[in-house]
Amino acid sequence: MKTASPFRELDPTPDRVRVWFDGVPLALPRGDNLAAALLAAGVGVFRRTPASGAPRAPYCMMGACFDCLVAVDGVVRQACMLAVEDGQRIARPDRLDNGDGEE
Numbered sequence: 001m002k003t004a005s006p007f008r009e010l011d012p013t014p015d016r017v018r019v020w021f022d023g024v025p026l027a028l029p030r031g032d033n034l035a036a037a038l039l040a041a042g043v044g045v046f047r048r049t050p051a052s053g054a055p056r057a058p059y060c061m062m063g064a065c066f067d068c069l070v071a072v073d074g075v076v077r078q079a080c081m082l083a084v085e086d087g088q089r090i091a092r093p094d095r096l097d098n099g100d101g102e103e
């Protein structure tokens with residue numbers, strides 16, 4: 001879900017590429033840190049915990065906390081360890097189709 005973001009991009013005129021987050025198209029700065037770019041675009045929930053369903057979002061921004069997990073082109077990765085690339089299909093891991101017909 002998109003929310004108003006307190007995060008801002010540093011470059012006012014970046015080279016933008018199209019990506020999709022849970023099916024919603026976004027124009028993000030090419031090469032920027034993916035977690036930072038999603039936060040600046042207003043993405044506030046990256047995943048939900050398996051036990052309670054509590055919402056999680058990037059915390060450490062250095063690959064330690066795993067709260068930024070997203071599926072990029074079907075592979076669960078840490079968004080803070082990736083760069084924005086053209087055409088990325090990003091999804092919350094809990095929304096991946098596991099093949100049993102249910103989300």
Ligand code: FES
Nearest residue numbers: 061063065066080
């Ligand atoms: S924000 Fe902590 S691992 Fe990515």
